[in-house]
Structure formats: structure tokens, C-alpha cells
Amino acid sequence: MSTFVQVLLNGTGRGAIYALLALGFVVIYKSTEVINFAHGSLALFGGYIVFALKPTLGWLGAAVCGVLAAAALAVLIERVLLARAKLASQDSLAILTIGVDILILTEITRRLGTASAPFLGDPYQDVRLRFLGATIEGPELFALLTAIVLIGGFFVAFRFSTWGLTMRAQSENKEAAALMGIRSWRVTASAWALGGALAAIAILFIATLPVAGGAGLTAAHTIAFAAFPAAILGGLTSPGGAVVGGLVVGLAESSASQYIDNDFAKVAVYLVMLVVLVARPSGLFGKVEQVRV
Amino acid sequence: MLKIENVSVRYGRAVQALHDVSFDVADGEVVAVLGSNGAGKSTLLRAISATLALHRGTVTSGSVTLDGTRLDTLDPAAIVRRRLMQVPEGRQVFGRMTVEENLRVGGLAAEPKRRAAAKARVHELFPVLADRSAQPAGLLSGGEQQMLAIGRALMCDPVVLLLDEPSLGLAPQLIQRIGRIVTEINAGGTAVVLVEQNASMALQVSHRAVVLEVGRLALAGSSAELAASEDVQRLYLGGHADDAHETDAPARPRRILSAWKG
Numbered sequence: 001m002s003t004f005v006q007v008l009l010n011g012t013g014r015g016a017i018y019a020l021l022a023l024g025f026v027v028i029y030k031s032t033e034v035i036n037f038a039h040g041s042l043a044l045f046g047g048y049i050v051f052a053l054k055p056t057l058g059w060l061g062a063a064v065c066g067v068l069a070a071a072a073l074a075v076l077i078e079r080v081l082l083a084r085a086k087l088a089s090q091d092s093l094a095i096l097t098i099g100v101d102i103l104i105l106t107e108i109t110r111r112l113g114t115a116s117a118p119f120l121g122d123p124y125q126d127v128r129l130r131f132l133g134a135t136i137e138g139p140e141l142f143a144l145l146t147a148i149v150l151i152g153g154f155f156v157a158f159r160f161s162t163w164g165l166t167m168r169a170q171s172e173n174k175e176a177a178a179l180m181g182i183r184s185w186r187v188t189a190s191a192w193a194l195g196g197a198l199a200a201i202a203i204l205f206i207a208t209l210p211v212a213g214g215a216g217l218t219a220a221h222t223i224a225f226a227a228f229p230a231a232i233l234g235g236l237t238s239p240g241g242a243v244v245g246g247l248v249v250g251l252a253e254s255s256a257s258q259y260i261d262n263d264f265a266k267v268a269v270y271l272v273m274l275v276v277l278v279a280r281p282s283g284l285f286g287k288v289e290q291v292r293v
Numbered sequence: 294m295l296k297i298e299n300v301s302v303r304y305g306r307a308v309q310a311l312h313d314v315s316f317d318v319a320d321g322e323v324v325a326v327l328g329s330n331g332a333g334k335s336t337l338l339r340a341i342s343a344t345l346a347l348h349r350g351t352v353t354s355g356s357v358t359l360d361g362t363r364l365d366t367l368d369p370a371a372i373v374r375r376r377l378m379q380v381p382e383g384r385q386v387f388g389r390m391t392v393e394e395n396l397r398v399g400g401l402a403a404e405p406k407r408r409a410a411a412k413a414r415v416h417e418l419f420p421v422l423a424d425r426s427a428q429p430a431g432l433l434s435g436g437e438q439q440m441l442a443i444g445r446a447l448m449c450d451p452v453v454l455l456l457d458e459p460s461l462g463l464a465p466q467l468i469q470r471i472g473r474i475v476t477e478i479n480a481g482g483t484a485v486v487l488v489e490q491n492a493s494m495a496l497q498v499s500h501r502a503v504v505l506e507v508g509r510l511a512l513a514g515s516s517a518e519l520a521a522s523e524d525v526q527r528l529y530l531g532g533h534a535d536d537a538h539e540t541d542a543p544a545r546p547r548r549i550l551s552a553w554k555g
Contacts, residue, residue, distance in 0.1 A: 087349070162401065169387050169398045175347050176385040180445065181373030181402030 002133030007258045008251070009131065013140025015250025016147035020202040021227030022234065022242035022249075023151060024195035028074075029236055030171040031191035033090045034082060038097040039199055040224035041104035046070030046200025047207050047220060048108045059123055067200040073104075074196025075189050083185065105221060122204065143205035150201065151243055154194075158239060163190065171237070199224065226253070229273040235286025244284060248272060294320050294484060295341070295377070295453050300355035300365075302336050302345060302508075310336040310350065311508045318453065323475065323485040325495035325516065327529055328505035334488040335382055337505065338455045341486070342379040343369045359453065373402045378446040379455040382488075384438045386445070388431025392422050395430050395441055399448030407450050415444040418477060436467040443474065453484045460491045472498045492529035496520045504529075 021039065028036045036042075050059075050066035057065065077100055082093050127138035136144075158164035170177040170187045178184060206220040230249040234241025249269045256268035276284060295318040302311040311333045318324045328334050339345045341357050343364060357364040364372050387395050396415060400408045416423040419440040425433065430441055439459055446454060456475065460468040472494045479485050479498075489495035496502060496516045504512035504525065512519060519525045 086346075165390075165394060165398055166401065168390060168394075172387045172389055173385050175344055176381060176387065177398070178344055178347065178369040179342060179373070179379050179381060179385075180398050181370045181449070182398070183368070183370045 003258065005132045006134035007254050009134050009136045010140065010258075011251035011254035012247065013136060013144050013250070014253060015247035016140075016144040017202050017205050017246075018226050018230045018249045019151060019243045019246025020143075020147050020198045021224055022230035022246045023154065023239055024198035024202075025227050025231045026234065026236060026239055026242040027167075027191045027198075028195040029231070030239075031167065031188045032078070032082065032093075034097065035090075035094040036097050036195065037094060038077060038101040038104065039195070039227060040221040041101045041108075042070050042074050042196045043199035043203040043206070043224045044108055044221040045073050045104055046196070047203040048111070050200075050204065051112075063204055066204075067197050070200035071193040071197040074192040074199075078189060078192040079185075083188070139205045143202075146201065146205075150198070154239065167191065202227075226269055229269050233273050233276050233283055235283025238283070238285035241283055241285030294318060294360055295486070296356075296358045297337070297341065298356050298358075300337070300340055300357060301353045302333070302340050302350055303353050304336075304348065304350040309508065311340065313355070314505070314508075314510050315355075316503050316510065316513060318484050318486055321479065321482055321484055322501065323479050323487060323499040325492075325499035325502040326486060326488045326505060327490075327492050327495060327502055327519075327525070329490070329528075331507070332505040333508040334505055335457055336508075338379055338457050338486065338488055340365070341372075341455060342377065343367055343372050344379070370402070373449060376449055376451045377453045377455070378449050378451040380442045380446045380457060380459065382457040382461065384435075384442040386430040386433070386438050386441050388429065390430055391427055392430055392433070392441055393426040395445050396422070396426075396448050399445030403449045408448065411448045411450045414450075414481070415447050418447070418474060419444050436463055436470075439463065439467075439471065440474075443478075447478065447483075451483055453486065454478060455486045455488070457488045458490060459487070460489060460494060468494055490529075492525065496525075 021043065024042075025036060025039050028034065028039075046066040046069060048066075049069040050062045053062035053065050056062075077097070081096060081100065085093060085096070088096070122139065122142075124138035124142045127141060129136045129141055158167065166177070166182045166187050167190075169180065170182055170184060174184065177187075202224070203220050206223050226249055227246075230245035231242050232245070233248055234243070234245030249272070252268045252272045253265045257265035260268070280286075297317065298315050300311055300314045301309070303309050314333070314337060316324070326334050326337060336345070336350065339348060339350065340352050341364065345351060352365050355365075359372075359375055359377055362375065364375075364377070367375075387398065390398070396412060400411060403411060421437055422441060422444050425437070430438065433441060443454075443456070443459065459471050459475075463471065468491060475485055475487060475498045485499075487495050487499055496519060499516045501514065502512075502516050502519045503510055504519070512522065512524065514522075
């Protein structure tokens with residue numbers, strides 16, 4: 001029983017991190033219809049800033065700077081590269097983000113050098129909570145609490161605020177939104193900023209977890225790729241789906257790791273994604289494209 | 294007030310959609326824009342509302358001004374803030390949002406103190422929108438969606454309203470109702486540019502009309518003048534353009550109305 005609870009706790013904690021990443025990914029996709037393959041690099045960049053500033057600013061100050069820096073980088077990528085390629089298709093822009101990802105990853109790996117796997121040394125590293133005979137570790141516990149607050153706040157803002165209204169209007173019909181006076185670039189830039197910030201917050205927890213592929217910043221970049229199956233599982237266009245997808249990925253990974261094999265856990269999430277997509281090609285909560293014939 | 298001068302529009306590099314189109318719309322006037330499919334009617338509205346870029350189109354020459362301010366150099370949001378609103382073809386309501394949220398989006402660019410009055414006016418014109426305020430817009434009927442699309446644009450209390458084929462796909466009774474609504478909106482002081490294929494309704498509710506043919510201004514004049522014109526009757530009011538080709542009679546020279554100088 002306690003093993004099962006442990007698997008659930010681990011899976012939910014990891015799932016919360018994936019949900020943060022996947023939510024940012026989906027928000028960016030909803031606003032621009034671009035699959036952002038540089039999402040892992042945004043997380044990595046935020047983590048690198050935390051790592052670099054922590055000795056002078058302390059963990060909290062560095063964490064705030066890291067999140068803001070990742071948000072700023074995301075806006076920069078969108079404004080300087082994507083927004084200028086007005087005639088490019090969404091597919092071309094997605095490929096462009098792969099190039100951005102390679103550039104950022106290479107540069108940060110070069111800068112980190114031998115310190116390529118630094119822990120971010122979080123203040124919750126030694127916190128543990130016992131629950132029904134199982135233990136939830138600090139990073140997972142704080143990731144879960146942070147995710148609940150941030151994701152809850154996001155959904156309230158998305159549903160009730162003017163920002164949420166403009167975001168939903170633009171994602172549904174760009175031309176009609178423009179005709180209502182919504183400034184497209186503001187909505188898009190805010191979506192990228194939010195995506196970058198959520199990715200950087202996620203890395204604060206990922207970088208401290210001893211997960212498959214090692215630990216630390218560059219490993220976190222690889223782990224951030226699990227946000228893709230999480231977002232795709234949810235349906236790419238559904239923020240709620242991204243959260244559910246994140247939890248499914250987290251639980252699949254922790255179950256496979258506990259009951260089958262650690263290595264199998266790495267591919268388990270992709271197998272779950274394949275099974276879901278075969279049954280529901282548009283994901284669990286995705287918009288089904290209907291064409292009138 | 295709204296002045297379109299020698300406007301030419303191109304899509305991509307090859308498709309010239311409008312050639313040197315000029316006309317103007319005075320304060321409180323209803324001007325109908327008639328023409329068959331592909332004549333450039335919707336392109337003309339996009340050139341006015343600066344949404345051509347969303348369709349990969351550009352104004353290659355000419356200008357659009359509203360009360361002396363160039364609109365063709367502004368973005369759509371800046372034009373909306375000058376209270377020029379467009380209701381696009383095919384309604385394009387936000388189907389996953391409620392009726393109430395659609396109206397809120399329409400009022401985003403309006404001054405906050407004007408919003409309550411604008412909403413009251415919309416509910417007065419379209420009581421059904423008040424009854425269905427919590428319903429997703431996608432579940433409304435075609436006619437109700439058209440009312441919502443018009444109501445959403447009215448939330449900004451526009452000085453000029455561009456209507457793109459509001460009768461498209463609607464039953465004849467609803468078309469008459471849309472005509473009456475245009476008259477009511479105009480009675481409140483809003484100038485209207487009405488793009489329509491239903492020339493009968495458009496000429497009934499408008500003061501003046503222009504006819505576009507393959508991107509060029511072919512006819513212009515008062516609505517009464519155009520309604521009496523043989524060309525308009527033959528092409529847009531129940532006659533058939535192909536009739537002339539079906540007879541062996543030599544083609545008559547086309548009667549051209551006096552060019553409209555605005």
C-alpha cells in the first residue's frame with residue numbers, strides 16, 4: 001500500500017512539474033500556433049541565470065531573476081525572430097525554434113563547462129513529508145504546491161480577466177480579434193513571456209531531482225522534453241489538457257520506474273502518448289477539426 | 294468623413310484585387326457596395342480596416358482617410374480606437390465564448406464609461422442576445438450569430454460600421470430584418486458601408502451605392518438611381534447577365550452612369 005502511495009506521490013510531484021512546462025508550451029501554441037521546440041532551452045536559460053546569480057543574490061533573488069530572464073528571452077525570440085518572419089508558415093517557424101534551441105543549449109553547455117550538472121541548491125532540499133507511510137521529497141512537494149497556486153491562478157485569469165479574454169479571442173479567431181481592437185502582438189508577447197516564466201519555474205524543481213538521465217541543468221533540458229508528450233496528450237490547444245497530460249506523464253513515469261524498470265520509465269511516457277493518440281488523434285481534450293463537405 | 298481615394302490592392306505578387314477605387318461616405322450615410330463574387334468587395338473593407346495583412350494583401354497605392362486621418366498607415370487596433378468597426382463576412386463570432394463574453398470583447402476598445410450604454414443599446418436592438426447571454430455563441434442560429442456579430446461591433450459605439458455580407462446564408466425574412474436593423478443603426482448616427490450581394494435589400498436601405506466589377510468601380514450613384522438602372526436590374530435585381538449572350542441580337546453598348554465624384 002505504502003509503495004503504491006509512494007508511486008502516486010512521486011508521480012503527482014513530477015506531474016506537477018511537467019504540467020507547468022506543458023501549460024507554458026500550450027499557451028504559446030494557442031497564441032501563435034507555433035510548436036516551440038526551444039521550450040527546454042528557455043527552462044535551461046532560466047536555470048543558468050539562477051546558477052550564475054545565486055552566489056551574489058542568494059537563491060530567492062537568483063530564482064526571481066532567472067524566471068524574469070527566461071520570460072524576457074522568450075519575448076525576444078518571439079519579437080525578433082518569429083514576428084519578423086511574417087510570411088513564414090507555422091511549420092517553418094517551428095523549425096526555426098529548433099535552431100534557437102540548439103544555439104542556446106550549445107552556448108550554455110559551453111559556459112557551464114565542467115560544472116555541467118550543477119544542482120541549484122534549493123532551500124527545500126532537505127524537506128520531507130510523510131504521508132500514509134510514504135515520503136514526498138521537498139522538490140516534489142514544493143513543485144506540487146507551486147503548480148497548484150500558479151495553475152489555479154492561470155485558470156482564474158484565463159477565464160475572468162481582460163488578458164484571458166483577449167487571449168481566448170485571439171486563439172479562436174485572429175482576424176475577428178483584430179477587428180475588435182485587440183493588439184495581436186501584445187497577446188502573443190504575453191503568452192511567450194508566460195511560457196518562458198513557467199519553464200524557468202519548472203527548472204527550479206527539475207534541476208534538483210535525481211531523475212532518469214542524471215540531474216542538473218543540462219539533464220533538465222532533456223527532461224523538459226517530457227513536456228511535449230504531456231502537451232500532446234492533453235491536446236495541444238487545451239490548457240486544462242496540458243495539466244492532465246502533465247500528471248499522466250508524471251504518473252506513467254513513476255509507475256514504470258517502480259513496477260517495471262528505471263530505463264523503461266524513460267520511454268513509458270511516449271508509449272502512453274502513442275496509445276492515447278491512436279485512440280484520440282487530437283489528444284484527450286484537443287479541438288477536433290471539423291470540415292464541412 | 295470616410296474617404297477612399299485611388300485605392301489599389303494586391304494579394305501576394307500576382308493578384309491585383311482592386312484598381313484605383315475611389316468613393317466616400319458622408320456622416321450618417323449608408324453606402325452599399327454591390328458586386329458579384331470576386332469583385333473585390335471584401336477586399337475593399339479589409340483595406341479600410343487594415344486587416345489585409347492577415348490575408349497577405351497590401352494597399353499598393355491610394356489612401357483611406359477618416360476625418361482627415363490616414364487609416365492605411367495604422368494597425369487594425371488603432372482604427373478600432375477611432376470607432377470604425379467591421380463585421381466580417383461569415384459572422385466570425387467567438388463560438389467557444391458565451392454571448393456575454395463576445396460582447397465584452399467588442400467593448401474592449403471602447404471607453405469604459407460608454408460600455409454600459411452601448412450594451413443597453415445592443416440589448417434593445419437584439420433582445421435575444423440578453424436572453425442568451427450565458428450561452429456559447431457557437432450554439433446560436435445563423436441569424437442570431439449575425440445579430441451577435443453586429444451587436445459585438447456596436448459595443449464600441451462606432452461612427453462608421455462596415456458590414457460584410459450580413460444577409461449571407463439567411464432566410465428571406467431574416468434578410469428583411471437585417472435591412473431594418475441597418476436602418477435603425479444608421480438612425481442612431483452611425484454611417485454604414487454595406488457590402489452585399491443581395492442588391493435588392495442593399496439598395497432599399499442605402500442612400501448611395503457603388504458597384505465593383507473585377508476590382509474596378511463600375512457604377513456609382515444614388516441608390517434610387519442605381520435601382521432604376523438597366524444594368525443593375527439586369528445583373529443584380531433578378532435579371533441574368535447571360536441572357537444577352539443567349540440571343541442572337543448584337544450586344545448593346547453598356548450604359549454607364551455618371552462617375553460619382555462623391
